[in-house]
Amino acid sequence: MSEVPCGTAPTKWRFLSRNRLIAALGQATVVVEAGWRSGSINTAGHAASLGRPLGAVPGPVTSATSSGCHRLLRDYDARCVTTTAEIRELWETTVGMTQGDAAADPEQVRLRDALSTRTAVPAQELARRSGLSVTRVEALLGLLELEGAVARSGAGWRRSAGAA
Numbered sequence: 001m002s003e004v005p006c007g008t009a010p011t012k013w014r015f016l017s018r019n020r021l022i023a024a025l026g027q028a029t030v031v032v033e034a035g036w037r038s039g040s041i042n043t044a045g046h047a048a049s050l051g052r053p054l055g056a057v058p059g060p061v062t063s064a065t066s067s068g069c070h071r072l073l074r075d076y077d078a079r080c081v082t083t084t085a086e087i088r089e090l091w092e093t094t095v096g097m098t099q100g101d102a103a104a105d106p107e108q109v110r111l112r113d114a115l116s117t118r119t120a121v122p123a124q125e126l127a128r129r130s131g132l133s134v135t136r137v138e139a140l141l142g143l144l145e146l147e148g149a150v151a152r153s154g155a156g157w158r159r160s161a162g163a164a
Helices: 013-027 039-048 067-075 084-099 106-114 123-130 134-147
Strands: 029-032 055-058 151-154 156-159
Touching: 013 039, 029 039, 029 067, 039 055, 039 067, 055 067, 055 084, 106 123, 106 134, 123 134, 123 156, 134 151
Parallel strands: 029 055
Antiparallel strands: 151 156
């Protein structure tokens, strides 16, 4: 998949642009090894901005190829994954939300994708992540709160622990 025609010369900025497509096409992104600044971190950043589930495999704190994964765990709210079962669980959270209920409101799905289970996110940031208006996000958060799918936490909102 590419945004440029076949035969176009590869350049650094095209690889970074391609990472945006990779993040958009995936249900979830898992980074196994990455330096502090790498294409994998770039892809993960795009995935996070799209509200996609993000996982990272931790490594030795002394390894430069683990520093990017540790950064994702700390700064991007990535889920720590160490087994294939945990990776499947990460992926299934998205599949369950988007395919498990064919009648699901697409705006609710977008909002749920933008939420985190660990970090409270303000409504304005949820609006940016989901592409919805702040007014619409606030209305949907109220409905999701009544269903027990989200909880208000400090100055923001997070997905409830038991919610899909």
